[in-house]
Amino acid sequence: MAGQSSGGAVYFAILGVVTTAFGLADLLVTASGSEFAYGGILEMPGDIFRGGWGGIIVLFAGLFYLSGIRNFDDIHQFAKVVMGSILIWVVAGCDIFAMITESIPSWNEETGPWFNTLPDFIAAYAPPYAPAVLLLPFSLVVIYYVRKRASGEDGGGNSP
């Protein structure tokens, strides 16, 4: 159990460092006023809303992870790690929702079809992605630890 918890702490420490770095990079890119893309998979928006405001939230998510890894078994510390993941879900969820709403209409103001063609619809979901979307699958690992803790509580064990 202790080994698994320390494994979790190490995992979220690494994720925390990466998330914090992404958040800072987001802010720097926004401050520079340009967009940044890398390897066809990562794209940092340069606009003040997604890059600036969204970047601050990603940065906070990283800080939540890093502040929660010490004494990982404590429920209040663990809650910070969960909150870090929730912040990433908020930003990534908004990015994905924006992708969905942009992929359905044809955005044709004059004539032609009202809805997007299938190839364009699928292309709307292709990379590059914003940092929060890339971090999303890694942040979902927290669900495993939440479930593990919940099953521990059912069995009568709970950290004070």
Added chain:
Amino acid sequence: MKLNTGERWDLIDRISKETVTFGAYQHTLKDAIGELTVKPMTGIPVAIAVMYGFWSVFGSFAGFFTDGFFVRLFDVYWLPWLQEVFPGQGDWLYAIMVDAGGFESGEFVLSSNCLESFGVLTSGLFVAIGVVLPAIIIFYLMLALLEDIGYMPRLAVLLDTVLHRVGLHGYAIVPTILSLGCNVPGVTATRILETKKQRFIMMTLLAIFIPCGAQIGIMQDVVPGLMGWILLYLIIGYFIFGYILNKIVPGKAPEFLIDVPPYRRPMLSNIGKKVWGRIAGFFKVAIPFVLLGCAIVGVLYQLGVIRFLGDALAPVFVGWFGVPKETAGPLIAAFLRKDLAVAQLSAITMTPYQMITAVVLVSIYFPCVATFAMMLKEGWKELLGALAVLTVVVFTYGGLIHLIGILLGVA
């Protein structure tokens, strides 16, 4: 049977022994997350994320319906069809109901889109259904979700200290956020504040600095790139003038006690009822005002009243506020419909800073007729007081924004 004090305490002891279980309470994850969202160090980042999610979903949803479908439906199909079938092109009824158009080299020219036609059946319906309705639906849906989860009381606790600076307390966040949907329920919600002073400050700040959902929807549509700056100016104004009002308005601003409920899974039926109730209320109050406002603005334009007032007030607008003379018309029309006024502003050639100033002026200039009527219902003394404050605010804040622009070299 009459019990003395000792017997009452004995009875209480016996009941509590039978009904209350004593033991050490162990925090659950839900409790710990609940605590994180009310402590300033961790709660403020969470609040920033919640607001981000709120506005991001708002923008995506409203843009999906308005820009994705309604713009095309109204501009490509509805407007040309009405322009063709409605009789009397160029006369006053046609101008009020369908298209005020314009004159180029002495010839009447039809408008190319619903934001410029200013007819009741074109601009009125487009703004009401195509722009405001999607914005209001998603706004109230998100608000109901936050209420049902149990986040709103936590936001109230978190903002309590800040709102005390402006003579209010944490509960003031409820009318403030409600007003972002429509100022009318926002004004009604000021009744949850305890003292006259608090209600006066809240009502005045709502009427001046909180843009309604209709206005935000149309701003999102016509000046999306300037939204951040416009909202920033309004937020700064909210706190500056709230602070001043707190200092000069006599009365008390008491503390508040709130029972923060645990986080709960939202119930679909609850959310459905709340959203439906609020949208139905919005339809009853705001939609008739959109259409009526559009008609009255059209009549005033036809009679030349707005042009006359615009010319008379032009020196103030150009010299003091630093906006073009043409903005006088929309600013006067803003009394009837602020959303239509923003749409009118979008058709005027201006620098980005002038546009920011003009849209901020539309927001702070006067409450719309519906809000005006609701404030009157709350008391004519309060209304007169709010209007006096508003006049001072418009001239000082409008001039200040112009001055900032001059100092930055952008005005």
